[in-house]
Amino acid sequence: MRLLLPAGTTETALIDGISAAGATPELMVQTPSADVEILEYGEPTTAPVTPVSPTGCPTPAAVTRAVREVIDFDCVVIDAGLARSTGAPTVDLGVEAGEDVREFEAVPDAAAVFDRAHGFGSSLPDDEIVIGETVPGGTTTALGVLTALGEPASVSSSLPENPLERKRRVVDDALEASDLEAGDCAGDPLAAVRAVGDPVQTTATGIAAGALESGTRVTLAGGTQMVAVAALLRHADVDAPLSIATTSFVADEQGDRLERACDRLDCKLTVTDPGFDEGDHVAMERYCAGEAKEGVAMGGALSIVPDGEMGAVRDRLEVVCDRLGIDANGASPAVGDDPESEPRAEADREP
Structure with missing residues (x-):
């Protein structure tokens, strides 16, 4: 199994109160x-x-890394519009960062990105891949795409209280800016991404489409952002078997809405509970309190943990957190005397 992680940015994340x-x-x-x-x-x-986060909740990347240190798996990062360089090796598909969805076009080159990603996906030698994402602002763009496609739309948040109405207002403004109404892009997924999406979506969709058409099994690792990717695939007439793997934190928040979405899109749903309620580290406590929930392929990584090994993942997460400077009581490099002077974790990752 190989994990593919499209990583990118969108100016939508800079909208006040969105992320x-x-x-x-x-x-x-x-x-x-x-x-x-x-x-x-x-x-x-x-x-x-x-x-x-200021409360000691690390990015879901810490959880995915903990799984990787326990069971090991191959990982490929795809630059899907990174606005800043990274020290990690990446596959460069020539993707630009996304614009604000309230502009006329959020991803002007969506079709070209899809084509390049499709070629990459179809060239993979794997029997099975897992596709995740990391993009601040991603649940707002997911809501935009689902709405433009005419799909029943509900998205998650990494905040305990989901600012869903604020996201809906942004999407309403975005559709108006693109001269669209809900459902106008049904059957035309690239138009939806171009108008109100983000570059990570079209990259993930293209990779998945290419891989599926070449006979590779594909699992979309994530929550409602990956529901949007699944919807894009189905509206592109990709009807191959497809799976979504997410965490119990997203499933608990979404209730039966997530199951209904997967049924509607003919996707097998896997929900994994990492048992963080059994730990006493602040990171696990904050996940159980409703922070973060998903992202960076966290749900997909947890879904491949063998029976009996989840305790080892929890132990390893503490090691990763210690490496990141987060102690068991919540002190972290992101919390200072003035919380606004330090970085904070994503509110819109699932994210």
Whole structure:
């Protein structure tokens, strides 16, 4: 099994109240770069930020890294519009960062990106791949795409209280800016991404489409952002078997809405509970309290943990957190006397 992680940015994340991926725009755009370094090396290397909330909840990259240290798996990072360079090795598909969805076009080159990603996906030698994502602002763009496609739309948040109405207002403004109404892009997925999506979506969709058409089994690792990718695939007439793997944190928040979405899109749903309620580290406590929930292929990574090994993953997460400077009581490099002066974890990752 190989994990593929498209990583990118979108100016949608800079809309006030949409994402808390950083206290400043400069910190926010660094988050995906830091995520992929944590996944590859276990800690940031060149990125000047460790994505940790003021309460001690680390980026889901820490969980995915913990799984990788326990069971090991291959990982490929795809530059899907990174606004800042990363020290991790990446596949460069020539993807630009996304624009604000309230502009006329959020991803002007969506079709070209899809084509390049499709070629990459179809060339993979694997029997099975897992596709994740890291992109601040991603649940808002997921809501935009689902709405443009005419799909029943509900998205998650890494905040305990999901600012869904604020996201819907942004999507309404985005559709108006693109002269669209809900459902106008049904059957035309690239038009939906071009108008109100982000570059990570079209990259993930293209890779998945190419891989599926070449006979590779594909699991989309994530929650409602990957529901949007699944919807894009189905609206592109890709009818091959498809799976979505997410965490119990997303499933608990979404209730039966997630199951209904997967049924509607003919996707097998796997939900994994990492048993964080059995731990006493602040990171696990914050996940159980409703922070973070998903992202950086966390649900997909947890879904491949063998029976009996989840306790080892929890133990390893503590080691990763210690490496990131997060102690068991919540002290972290992201919390200072003035919380607004330090980086904060994503509010819109599932993210």
